Amino acid sequence: MSKLTPADLDRYVFSRTGATNEDLLVGPAYGEDAAAVRVDEGTMVVSSDPISLAAERIGQLGVVVASNDVAACGGMPEWLVSTILLPDLDPERLDTITAQVDAEADRLGITVVGGHTESVSGLERPLLSLTCMGPAERYVPTSGAEPGDRVLLTKGAGVEATAVLASDFRGDLLDAGVDAAVVDRAEGYFDDLSVLPESVVLSAVATAMHDPTEGGVLGGAVELARASGVVLDIAREAVPVREETRDCCDAMSLDPLSVLGSGAMLAAVPEAEADEALSALEREGIEAAEVGRVEAVAGGDGPGVLLDGELRAEAVEDGMYALWE
Template sequence: MLPPGKIPPEKLKKFVFNHLGARGERVIISSGPGVDAAAIDFGSSVLVASTDPITGAGEGIGFYAVHVNANDVATFGARPKWFLVSLLLPEGADEGLLEEIMREIHGSAERLGVAIVGGHTEVTPGLKKPIVVGTMLGEVEKGKLVTSNGAKAGDSIILTKWAGLEGTSIIASERGEELEKAFGWAFVERAASFIGMISVVEDALTANEIGVHAMHDPTEGGVANGLHEMADAAGLGFRVYGERIPIREETIKICEFYNLNPLALISSGALLMATPQEKAGEVVKALEKKGINASVIGEFVKEPGVRVIVENGEERPLERPESDELWKVV
């Protein structure tokens, strides 16, 4: 039986990646381990396309759908421009729910300068919550295209913002009453407000102007899974340092309350990037100049089997999460 969340990489290789239809002549990058978007040659520019569902959120599901998909496109150095959305509503849903989700999608897309160009809506038997499946299209100059599999041994690993942002926001929204009793109303409000930091479009485009080898937004499975996915895609290993990984106090307390691992908690809003060591400081300064928190948390290494975290001076394997920690509480 498959666990909730993303299908494990070994299952993807066996059942998915060998069933991808005809090979397109203009496809520069297509689906693969750790690759969240496709890139298609359009002459002087490249079309970047990505698709993702939003399944674990209740409130703000339309907001998440736009930004999560925009993030995947931005990690290729492309500016998101066009969005298609399939909206599946549970039986018994009313028109108010439909309008609320579409208002969220419209407002989020408008703020990013993205046009909604197509999609599908229906009431789907058997659903307990709405599901929104988005497809984002973006465009980048051919010379500015960045790939998620481009990391090189010796590259510094930079993480923007904080680990577990999206998961913290979702849990605070879904389990607010319970958390309010434990930590108070103001705490829950702060944690829920992390949804406002979910976009990494500015992070990615800012870093790409200076120079990066690869970028990847850590969604399901959090920072831990994101590191494994980047390493998988590039055939590398990594070494990261626990004390350098930024985590908000609200995330730490919520994870302690529910016995969750913050490094395996869905982390949209953070951005992982592989940067040449000599440019890492410049990238961090450029991001901080725009008010974006950024930290060098480790480096990629040439040995694929070395995937470790250093804590309290001791090195141990950083395990790949079997599923996201979010599923334990929502």
């Protein structure tokens, strides 16, 4: 699975958006995972996301990924439209997926309001496409980071990848020598993937927020930098990596910074607000760290991520994808 280049997105997607509507506040753009629509009560945030690879927890993960895009804009996820496409009419598989969707949506306080379910010939595995909606008191874009901001990251790199590895590739991890207790703890990360708690803390002060998914923390940082037209100067050693993540990624020869990253929130926060934001996150029991700074683009390099002095400006290929090939 690969992402389209920004140029192709501009040419084939972002330039073809139908009728113009003055109530659309933020529409399709590189790095922006959710739209903002003006409604009578304020702002409605809307986002859609597909998921097809994490077979064991696809329903649970689908709800989290879709709702995280809303939360990462400062929205409160409330409604979900669920489309489930199956390779065959297998009642047991459908039962598992819908039970996961139901349980996770209930846990997060989200109501499933509709959708579509059918089997599609040619599919090799289930495919979910979920649309989440919710109101925002203050919409926070991906594109708002400003030079001088400090870059914060909650939880750590590769949280989602750690959970998926433990569920879908448990046998491979055990064969590689990862202790069973570590794998068990890693699978428990599925319950730590929502970024709604940190959104509540950060949305009042952040200039930009983004939840890293495909391509991990590095991929998410590149998207935020390019959307904002800035450089994120990040030190690899400053990026938190949990012990279970390190063990699982090492066993599968993966870079924790470049694998599925749901569960973390990247936020650009003004210098004067950053220390209090970190303290507020700590008071809520949310792990967080400062991982870098926002700098103005200098010279002819353009926006991107300066990771330990090396500029990364292109979309990051997620290291997890090769495991399903």
